[in-house]
Amino acid sequence: MKKCSVCGKRMIEKKDKTPEGISYSYYRCEECGEEILDMKQLHVIAEKYRKIKGYRAKISRWGISIAVRIPKELVQQYHLTGKKEMTMIPEKKAIKLIVD
Numbered sequence: 001m002k003k004c005s006v007c008g009k010r011m012i013e014k015k016d017k018t019p020e021g022i023s024y025s026y027y028r029c030e031e032c033g034e035e036i037l038d039m040k041q042l043h044v045i046a047e048k049y050r051k052i053k054g055y056r057a058k059i060s061r062w063g064i065s066i067a068v069r070i071p072k073e074l075v076q077q078y079h080l081t082g083k084k085e086m087t088m089i090p091e092k093k094a095i096k097l098i099v100d
Contacts (some may be wrong), residue, residue, distance in 0.1 A: 002036075004029035021077075022048045046079070 002011040009031035017023050024045045026037045030056075058069045072082060078099055089096040 006034045007032045
C-alpha cells in the first residue's frame with residue numbers, strides 16, 4: 001500500500017490513457033486527490049511512447065495524388081479498414097490524422 005506524501009493517507013491504484021491511447025496506471029490519494037506515477041510506471045509509458053514514435057510510413061504516388069502506407073501495427077491498433085475515412089488537420093510541423 002502506498003501512502004500519500006502530502007497528507008499521509010492511503011493511495012489507490014488507478015488506470016487511465018494518454019491522448020494517444022497509451023494505457024498507464026498511477027496512484028491517487030483517497031483523501032486529498034494527490035496523484036503520482038512511480039518510476040516503474042513512468043518507464044513503461046516511456047517505452048510505449050518510443051514504440052509509437054518509431055513508426056515510419058512510405059509515401060507513394062497514386063495517380064495525381066500521393067498515398068501514405070500505414071504500418072500494420074497501427075492498422076490493427078486503430079481498427080482501420082479500407083472503408084474508413086480520416087480528417088487531416090495541417091499543423092506547423094505535422095499533419096494530424098483523425099479516424100472518423
